[in-house]
Amino acid sequence: MKARVTVTLKAGVLDPQGQAIEGSLKGLGFSGVASVRQGKVFDLVLDGASEEEARIAITQMCEKLLANTVIENYAVEISN
């Protein structure tokens, strides 16, 4: 079972990395960039679990570790 967790900053939370990248992109001449926000992805491989069980486990992983829910949102996508 494979899954991808995407963790992004909540709206309103400062994103120094995104800002710096936005600045660099403009510096490189990409004038149309209105905003950049940076986040993380985690590609997980899970041993033998049903999609249902996997989703529950991954949600717990996000709550407990993968995301800092004070400032971050997460989304879980399960493939096969």
Next chain:
Amino acid sequence: MKARVTVTLKAGVLDPQGQAIEGSLKGLGFSGVASVRQGKVFDLVLDGASEEEARIAITQMCEKLLANTVIENYAVEISN
């Protein structure tokens, strides 16, 4: 125009981040985790460009800045 760029490590490249997270998840009792690889996402907002133009621009951004193509792959997804 919104776009998401996902940057992941090429196969075979060591991922110390992923390894540390994998270890931590196991320590937290998530025994079914077979592997974790960490990557990045960039959520971009672009001013007035066609999807075609946006895709070309973003590909250039990836090549030039967003991805380190020596060790990373990237994927571009454009929404609306």
Next chain:
Amino acid sequence: MTIPNDTAITPQLVADHGLKPDEYQKILDLIGREPTFTELGVFSAMWNEHCSYKSSKKWLRTLPTQGPRVIQGPGENAGVVDIGDGQAVVFKMESHNHPSFIEPYQGAATGVGGILRDVFTMGARPIAAMNALRFGAPEHEKTQHLVSGVVAGVGGYGNSFGVPTVGGEVEFDARYNGNILVNAFAAGLADTDKIFYSKAEGVGLPVVYLGAKTGRDGVGGATMASAEFGDDIDQKRPTVQVGDPFTEKRLLEACLELMATGAVIAIQDMGAAGLTCSAVEMGAKGDLGIELDLDRVPVREAAMTPYEMMLSESQERMLMVLHPDKEAEARAIFEKWELDFATVGRTTDDLRFRIRWHGDEVANLPIKELGDEAPEYDRPWIAPQAPVPLATNDIPQMDVADALLKLMGGHQLSSRRWVYEQYDTLIQGNSLQTPGGDAGVVRVEGHPIKALAFSSDVTPRYCEADPYEGGKQAVAECWRNLTATGADPLAATDNLNFGNPERPEIMGQLVRAIEGIGEACRVLEFPIVSGNVSLYNETNGRGIMPTPTIGGVGLIPDWTHLARIAFAGQNQPILLIGAPPAWGTHLGQSIYLRDLFERKDGPAPHVDLVHEKKVGDFVRGLIRAGTATAVHDLSDGGLAAGLAEMAIASGIGATVSQLEGYDPIPVFFGEDQGRYLVTVALDAQSEAFHDLLNEAAVHGIFAPWIGTTGGTDLVLGNARPVAVADLRSAYEGWFPNYMAGQ
């Protein structure tokens, strides 16, 4: 003996392994049959320039490597030098040039990781690091990206590992456009009776693999490091090695803990050509064979071939020979630190290097010959021609104040703060002098007043003009920088970065530079105890400047008498100790000519080694006696730059106006060697001051009183006063502005 082999060994495959036809013939003669693919890989790793030193060995042997304090010279993972009280300093410098050009962050990071491992493999806890960096011209399209990646990588690894970076160098020159240099230095502290070596002892003992798992990282890397770059670099690219400082930190703690148990008989880190080099070295040094079972090697990826496992350059790995009765204890330590621990082989008495995999023997080679019988070349060389002296009437003029401001705000002399503020310079709590002075200084943990000084130096443009003088100068400048803090220079490590040795002009540079280094080390009693050679630093047939970086270590018996470069107060006389009668004379190869007039002509400055030693010993005496209040040696940019650096560091100005009747340009910008600026807290009219001048004269040292500190301007002769504040903003401005793209 037959060993199954499914890969045909073609001349092309041999060539792809960097082996010349006659070298391959030598392999056939040695083993009496065609090598297997894995064996070919093993030979290519052991016999390439990087591991075998085949072009340089003949000349390296001429270097002085002994001294009363030397415990271990070249030949081990790092040199070991006695610092008294039962302790030793363990140090080495190593290059990671090619990987850093391909992937600057990871290349530099793994360079730092590699050198730290060399040091703690010997049983020493790392206490200081330096990095000598050379990039292409600032305006070259790749330079800024490479600077930011390399500096982030050096910091990323060293900071996380937890070693203070206390010094280094950064230079820019178009000759490094396609081939940057990243030379990393590390030093550690160990008890003299607890040094660990790579020589295996005892038959039938377990060979144990420790640390991180093996992946396909850098397979072919050592071969690449010994090949020229061309435009097809992308095709040659192996999987880039990624550094994992967290694992390295655990490896350090686990190794030191394990060493303390007495379980370790021999230890070798896996560097270039990982498992191959480390296993062969341990066996060959101990006159033992080694048998490896690759099925037991911890791997990170599925379906790795023996060839890949033997040549993998995955980082953060070690190989040890352990006392069999301590194996369980050792395993427990590694498990505590969550590191891999696997017994992968044993020592044998048959002097063979055997590799088993999936029940087959995939290699069976004579272990001594793999190392000792590596080809050694006496490559043809031609002595370079020394440039003609500058004509006496050929000194381009410029306003002294303008020239100084321009130079202090230029790429060569400006502050490296942008770089070293990305490095943790304070961790471990022992840093007495962080970057920005002549040498970094850390106190010896646990000792009330002892400290160690570190400096890294070379002036490639001098080496290019005259490799012999340049080699001498690199050693002398390093020795001088250590002396300027009050340290006794103890010993040095050298990192010889050159172009393609198969070209006689380049080989000539290497030979002459080594001769110069050797001469300087002998006269200054500053032996070379470790080092590294990096050749083939060329892109499309154009070599880098010859760059023999010297990393030196000095001992300060009492750090309460540590000299710094900042002027210490107002109204203090300034002496120029070691000066020629006209203070400064030599403009050949100077920064003044190069950076203000785009001229690279004239001879390199001459280093009078006997005079150098005498002057340095005298200056050190003034520091130890508490007479000197500030000390700075003169190097790039001469007297004017030296004074400016002392003023900027303190915010105190100076007036230097005692010399009349000389052309101010050579006086202020000449790069004559062997000179120091020293201030003293004495009244210039006092008897004590005159005694001091007399003492210098008695030693045959010209030490003119050239001016006095004070005020907020630097006044050089008849030139217009320059505000120290203006000098500082020029000095501090260049690097951040450049990196911000301005």
Next chain:
Amino acid sequence: MKSAVVVFPGLNRDSDMIAALTKIGGTPPAVVWHQDATIPDVDLIVIPGGFSYGDYLRAGAIAARSPIMDVIRERSEKGVRILGVCNGFQILTEAGLLPGVLMRNASLKFVCREVKLEVANADTVFTRGYTAGQVIRCPVAHHDGNYFADPETLARIEDNGQVAFRYADGTNPNGSIHDIAGVFNADKSVLGLMPHPENLIESAHGGIDGRGLFNGLLDAVA
């Protein structure tokens, strides 16, 4: 006064902190490995700086989820003082023992230099070695020290005197909101700060401004 230093794998300023506590307090602290089941009876628990678990997920995130943190939380509830410096601060915020988060420096670069700190609240056991408004020197060395909190949290900690130190005289090295360099929990029994007072406690360090923190603390709980 008894103290303990908790060490996670990857921390590297533990020896600096142990040295400071020993030199100033006179007795060495107990050193607790993260896998130890318990912490000895002490008045002060310190989490020093470094890169726990490489800081590979978010700075301090993995250490903050270790079982030993439950012990620290319990002790904190019983009134034991908790100090986190640098990575220790990041761990305490990730563990929810302190408000806010520490994000990547605005420059995106690691920064090691000396800054000025203003003592924002000197009326606590941690900061009583200083006077309110006093400006001290202190080194920083970090990659993720950019303090951030949402507007309500920020207002609450400001109103409640929970800001311990602020970067002063334009020396904010990382973009922290309100120049915040260190914060307390609501009852001021837990302090986290990014700068390293333990690296400025003796003449060899070029100054002793960092001593105030240890002096005040050691006197208070002595």
